[in-house]
Amino acid sequence: MRLFSKIVVATLLSTGxxxxxxxxxxxxxxxxxxxxxxxxxxxxxxxxxxDAYDGSIQVTNMAGGGGGLAFTHVVNERNTDDDxxxxxxxxxxxxxxxxxYSGMTADxxxxxxxxxxxxxxxxxxxxxxYQNLNELLDAVIADPSKHxxxxxxxxxxxxxxxxxxxxxxxxxxxxxKVKYIGVDGDADAITQxxxxxxxxxxxxxxxxxxxxxxxxxxxxxxxxxxxxxxxESIPTAKEQGIDVVxxxxxxxxxxxxxSDASYKKWTEALRQVGSSAEWKQAMMANGLxxxxxxxxxxxxxxxxxxxxxxxxxxxxxxxx
Amino acid sequence: xxxxxxxALGFSVALSPNTLMLAVVGCILGTIxxxxxxxxxxxxxxxLIPLSFSLGLDATAALVLMTSVYYGAMYGGRISSxxxxxPGDEPAMMTTLDGYPMAKKGQAGNALVLxxxxxxxxxxxxxxxxxxxAPILARVAFLFGPAEYFALYxxxxxxxxxxxxxxxxxxxxxxxxGLGISMIGVDKSTGLTRFTGDNLHLYDGIDFLVAIVxxxxxxxxxxxxxxxxxxxxxxVKLEKVTIPFKMIYQTKWTMLRSSIIGFIAGxxxxxxxxLGSFLAxxxxxxxxxxxxxxxxxxPRGIAAPEAGNNSAAGGALVPMLTLGVxxxxxxxxxxxxxxxxNITPGPLLFTERPEVVWGLIASLLIxxxxxxxxxxxxVKVFSRVLQVPAAxxxxxxxxxxxxxxxxxxxxxxxxxxxxxxxxxxxxxRKMDIPTVPVILGILLGSHMEVSLRRAMVLSDGDFTxxxxxxxxxxxxxxxxIGFIVPIFLRRLLTISK
Numbered sequence: 001m002r003l004f005s006k007i008v009v010a011t012l013l014s015t016g017x018x019x020x021x022x023x024x025x026x027x028x029x030x031x032x033x034x035x036x037x038x039x040x041x042x043x044x045x046x047x048x049x050x051d052a053y054d055g056s057i058q059v060t061n062m063a064g065g066g067g068g069l070a071f072t073h074v075v076n077e078r079n080t081d082d083d084x085x086x087x088x089x090x091x092x093x094x095x096x097x098x099x100x101y102s103g104m105t106a107d108x109x110x111x112x113x114x115x116x117x118x119x120x121x122x123x124x125x126x127x128x129x130y131q132n133l134n135e136l137l138d139a140v141i142a143d144p145s146k147h148x149x150x151x152x153x154x155x156x157x158x159x160x161x162x163x164x165x166x167x168x169x170x171x172x173x174x175x176x177k178v179k180y181i182g183v184d185g186d187a188d189a190i191t192q193x194x195x196x197x198x199x200x201x202x203x204x205x206x207x208x209x210x211x212x213x214x215x216x217x218x219x220x221x222x223x224x225x226x227x228x229x230x231x232e233s234i235p236t237a238k239e240q241g242i243d244v245v246x247x248x249x250x251x252x253x254x255x256x257x258x259s260d261a262s263y264k265k266w267t268e269a270l271r272q273v274g275s276s277a278e279w280k281q282a283m284m285a286n287g288l289x290x291x292x293x294x295x296x297x298x299x300x301x302x303x304x305x306x307x308x309x310x311x312x313x314x315x316x317x318x319x320x
Numbered sequence: 321x322x323x324x325x326x327x328a329l330g331f332s333v334a335l336s337p338n339t340l341m342l343a344v345v346g347c348i349l350g351t352i353x354x355x356x357x358x359x360x361x362x363x364x365x366x367x368l369i370p371l372s373f374s375l376g377l378d379a380t381a382a383l384v385l386m387t388s389v390y391y392g393a394m395y396g397g398r399i400s401s402x403x404x405x406x407p408g409d410e411p412a413m414m415t416t417l418d419g420y421p422m423a424k425k426g427q428a429g430n431a432l433v434l435x436x437x438x439x440x441x442x443x444x445x446x447x448x449x450x451x452x453x454a455p456i457l458a459r460v461a462f463l464f465g466p467a468e469y470f471a472l473y474x475x476x477x478x479x480x481x482x483x484x485x486x487x488x489x490x491x492x493x494x495x496x497x498g499l500g501i502s503m504i505g506v507d508k509s510t511g512l513t514r515f516t517g518d519n520l521h522l523y524d525g526i527d528f529l530v531a532i533v534x535x536x537x538x539x540x541x542x543x544x545x546x547x548x549x550x551x552x553x554x555x556v557k558l559e560k561v562t563i564p565f566k567m568i569y570q571t572k573w574t575m576l577r578s579s580i581i582g583f584i585a586g587x588x589x590x591x592x593x594x595l596g597s598f599l600a601x602x603x604x605x606x607x608x609x610x611x612x613x614x615x616x617x618x619p620r621g622i623a624a625p626e627a628g629n630n631s632a633a634g635g636a637l638v639p640m641l642t643l644g645v646x647x648x649x650x651x652x653x654x655x656x657x658x659x660x661x662n663i664t665p666g667p668l669l670f671t672e673r674p675e676v677v678w679g680l681i682a683s684l685l686i687x688x689x690x691x692x693x694x695x696x697x698x699v700k701v702f703s704r705v706l707q708v709p710a711a712x713x714x715x716x717x718x719x720x721x722x723x724x725x726x727x728x729x730x731x732x733x734x735x736x737x738x739x740x741x742x743x744x745x746x747x748x749r750k751m752d753i754p755t756v757p758v759i760l761g762i763l764l765g766s767h768m769e770v771s772l773r774r775a776m777v778l779s780d781g782d783f784t785x786x787x788x789x790x791x792x793x794x795x796x797x798x799x800x801i802g803f804i805v806p807i808f809l810r811r812l813l814t815i816s817k
Contacts, residue, residue: 031366031653032366032367032369032370032653032656033366033369033652033653033655033656033657033659033660034656037369037656038659038660041370041660059370060730061730062729062730063524063728063729064520064521064523064524064729064731065520065521065523065524066506066523066524068520068523069520069521069729069731072520098511100506100511100523101520102518102519102520145780148777148778154506154507154508154509154510154511155508155509155510155511156510156511157511179777179778180777181466181509181774181777181778182508182509182511183774184589184645184646185645185646187643187644187645187646188589188645190643191461191462191589191639191643191645192465192466194462195461195462195463195464195465196462196465197465197466197778198778207644209664209666210643210644210664210665210666210667210668210669211666211667213666213667213668213672214666214667214668216667285662286659287664318510318511318512319511
């Protein structure tokens with residue numbers, strides 16, 4: 001057993017669970033492997049590779065509460081830490097809007113910027129009767145009980161809200177009637193849709209690339225301003241007259257009490273990563289599309305998203 | 321012949337001195353991770369993600385390391401189940417039922433060898449299945465909607481009655497406790513929280529590893545303290561270790577049947593290795609003429625769950641590779657690792673990246689053989705553990721599990737929760753209520769619930785939707801038979817007596 005424990009301790013040490021050094025830190029509010037983990041690991045790696053940041057940045061995983069644990073940790077214990085960045089995404093903003101971080105609010109941290117985004121898409125199986133977004137939405141409006149959507153986030157999550165936003169743009173207001181099932185991730189949602197259990201899938205494009213290539217599905221629309229690079233045949237919702245832009249951005253926030261100098265330093269570093277060739281390659285590999293909002297710009301954008309999500313969530317009854 | 325060409329391609333990718341060494345290292349590491357309570361295969365593989373980032377491992381090396389750790393952990397879980405009555409990871413839970421009683425009879429060596437061979441058979445057959453059938457089997461996932469999944473989980477719960485053969489009511493109580501615990505957290509169907517008391521730590525629900533370590537390991541310590549060390553179940557006698565050829569031969573059909581059941585459970589996304597080992601155990605028990613022997617150290621009770629869970633581990637790779645749908649917590653981490661290696665799973669992976677797929681299959685075969693070679697001679701070393709006095713061994717194991725659990729979330733909250741589970745486990749044991757059903761309730765309960773809720777959303781609350789497809793009807797029939805037949809059989813037996 002002594003040998004066992006030695007090996008365990010060695011393993012734990014080597015993976016950085018222990019050994020907090022003086023280096024800067026990037027908190028990924030989830031276990032290794034998810035989107036937040038990717039954000040921290042790839043951005044910090046490129047930051048040091050292209051010398052956008054002096055010194056080393058260590059990645060820490062702090063899973064729990066859908067990012068809420070890390071958020072409360074930053075607000076309560078690290079509020080003035082200049083050397084701390086935290087991975088965030090659309091899910092962070094959605095949960096903040098819905099008071100899902102036990103009452104913590106978005107203005108308790110400072111949003112730094114996002115430099116890539118996973119575009120939202122609406123996907124149907126290849127044998128579906130619907131050829132474009134309007135046909136699908138019209139059918140849903142005509143009989144909501146016959147058309148269910150599957151998505152990777154829980155009910156009231158961003159995948160669900162995207163569909164509702166699109167329907168609202170078409171003048172449909174009875175959003176509680178729209179059927180949505182939250183399954184375990186985008187790939188699971190697409191499986192249910194190909195299987196014919198749901199009419200369409202709502203999610204991000206990165207999760208369905210394999211199915212697009214194999215021809216098992218048809219993407220009716222992307223929720224982006226421009227067509228997605230590499231997927232130019234997919235029309236945007238805007239082109240089809242439905243003005244919804246909904247992407248799952250990948251970005252960072254810093255503690256509220258950190259100095260302005262450090263905020264400036266981090267935004268500068270993030271900008272450099274955003275325009276680097278290395279990042280473009282990482283985005284390509286992970287199905288991300290360009291999305292560049294860094295600094296105060298980004299803060300305004302996040303505030304806007306939060307306001308819209310809050311309004312819809314109250315209407316939908318997914319928050320108190 | 322294409323198959324052999326593909327396999328040759330795979331081995332040319334996976335077979336080099338470097339990768340072989342990685343396979344051995346991965347297998348040893350995996351076995352240890354699997355054997356330690358509190359560290360499961362998913363943690364084991366998760367450790368590799370930061371490693372592959374910082375070491376800059378290339379795709380082949382990372383794949384070989386990852387698969388050998390994955391299979392190694394699936395092998396390793398049985399060791400502490402058999403020797404200590406503490407499952408090393410959740411799929412190894414069923415192995416405690418017969419493995420530990422066998423060790424208590426002095427046959428720890430036999431149990432370890434037999435379970436090692438069963439693991440090999442299960443994993444080997446699953447790899448063959450993956451190789452030959454993956455593209456076809458991937459389509460099976462399209463046939464399973466919420467109603468079908470609900471019926472599948474129901475089938476698992478219906479057969480549970482036969483588990484606690486002594487007292488059905490106690491087993492049922494224990495399952496209900498597990499089902500209740502599984503409801504804690506954010507409800508995916510509404511996005512609202514349940515039973516969390518506004519504590520963020522509870523939003524993601526209770527990690528079953530916390531529950532397992534608490535109920536099995538911590539409660540063992542409490543019992544040990546209460547009896548001043550006299551009543552310890554640990555410290556079983558150890559006889560000479562030989563290879564039990566007869567036992568292996570006798571359980572050959574058990575292994576084969578269990579491998580098939582496990583593989584199917586693995587192929588279905590969401591079900592995973594725990595369901596595989598559980599269904600394998602229960603179906604072997606229902607097939608046996610001498611049911612009462614199960615639970616007292618029957619070799620079949622070891623061969624079945626071990627073949628089942630290792631086979632399910634291989635089966636879970638089918639939806640992961642062909643659909644990008646992780647079939648279990650561990651495959652979710654594996655999937656993430658593949659993504660960081662720029663490999664996008666999906667229907668075209670087998671044709672677009674043959675070197676990856678066949679390299680993976682070749683490394684699975686290599687890992688499996690390395691594990692068999694490592695595991696059988698090491699039985700002697702493993703069983704030495706039993707010679708350590710319980711007063712040292714037990715706290716030691718518990719300490720390690722504390723470290724393991726802490727590494728999951730880095731918060732002391734889980735440790736407190738684990739102690740709470742230890743106290744609950746202590747009282748359950750005092751009342752002679754089995755703890756295995758609690759874990760099954762936690763593991764499978766939430767899946768069953770969300771499947772039902774989704775089915776109800778899709779059908780506007782129409783319950784007939786649950787019986788609307790041939791697959792679901794078939795599963796319902798099996799579930800009803802599984803529930804009712806044991807009751808009648810028991811009556812029949814008592815009458816004939």
